[in-house]
Amino acid sequence: MNPLAVLLTLSSVLFALGLFAVLTRRNTILVLVGIELMLNAANLNFIGFWRYGPPDPQLTGPMFVLFGIAIAAAEAAVGLAIILMVFRHTRSTDLNASNSLHG
Amino acid sequence: MTALLILSPLIMLAALGAVWKARPVHAGLLLALTLSLAGMLYIALGAEFLGLVQFMVYVGAVAVLIVFALLITRPRDEIEEIARRPKSVGPGLLCTLPLLATLLYTVDRTLPEAPPGTADLPVRRIGELLFTTHAPAVLAVAILLTAVMLGAALFAREPSKKP
Incomplete structure (x- = not known):
């Protein structure tokens, strides 16, 4: 069995699970969990193509993963700050409760 | 390859748990487990540095997520989440399954044979x-x-x- 195929299958499943969480969950924290899963699936792809693809002295795949991890950390920080602000406003983490832009 | 075959099902199971658990703290903990296992997979594939970065940055960020989940959720949220599930799972699957099928079909059809040898980082x-x-x-x-x-x-x- 091709190891790259196993890795890409794993990352496809992780991405689909993340998307499922984003679409079906109504708790903001659980939506954030889905987004993290999707980001991690993309990173897994980069690692797979770097490891099992043609040799690359520029290490493009791992570099993408490093930057991707930095972006994911930034995304989690901003996401949590927004969740906290919305919670302070609506006293709920339910996405259906935050249906107005009115301050 | 052995590590890949052992870790892949574990990662999928942990991710499934993170997506399915109604209590945000449990989902957060399972997400931390998923990301740790992915870090182990990076190490097994030869990207040791990235595995350690994954542990420190990603799992650290998720730990903060868990703390927030503890801070701002109430028991009522969990009951509402479970009550809403029958209505949301169908449309969710309807959107996700075609995407998953397309991705798996593409992986199956277009992949070249992996060249032998090891990559080091x-x-x-x-x-x-x-x-x-x-x-x-x-x-x-x-x-x-x-x-x-x-x-x-x-x-x-x-x-x-x-x-």
Whole structure:
């Protein structure tokens, strides 16, 4: 069995699970969990193509993963700050409760 | 290859748990497990540095997520989440399954044979590349992280009492 195929299958499943969480969950924290899963699936792809693809002295795949991890950390920080602000406003983490832009 | 075959089902199971658990703390813990296992997979594939970065940065960020989940959820949220499930699972699957089928079909059909041999990831080379070829990107990420830190602090600040 091709190891790259196993890795890409794993990352496809992780991405689909993340998307499922984003679409079906109504708790903001659980939506954030889905987004993290999707980001991690993309990173897994980069690692797979770097490891099992043609040799690359520029290490493009791992570099993408490093930057991707930095972006994911930034995304989690901003996401949590927004969740906290919305919670302070609506006293709920339910996405259906935050249906107005009115301050 | 052995590590890949052992870790892949474990990662999928942990991710499934993270997606299915109704209690946010449990979902957060399972997400931390998923990301730790992915870090182990990176190490097994030869990207030791990235595996350690994954552990420290990603799992650390998720730990903060879990703390927030503990802070701002109430028991009622969990009951509402379970009550809403029968209505949301169908449309969710309807959107997700075609995507998954397309991805798996593409993986199956278009993949070339993997060339043999091992790839190694020397940390010295990463450092050299980061501060030569990718220096503008590093600067951009530095600015982004500073902006994020200031923005998050501004967002999370208690609103002042004065108008």
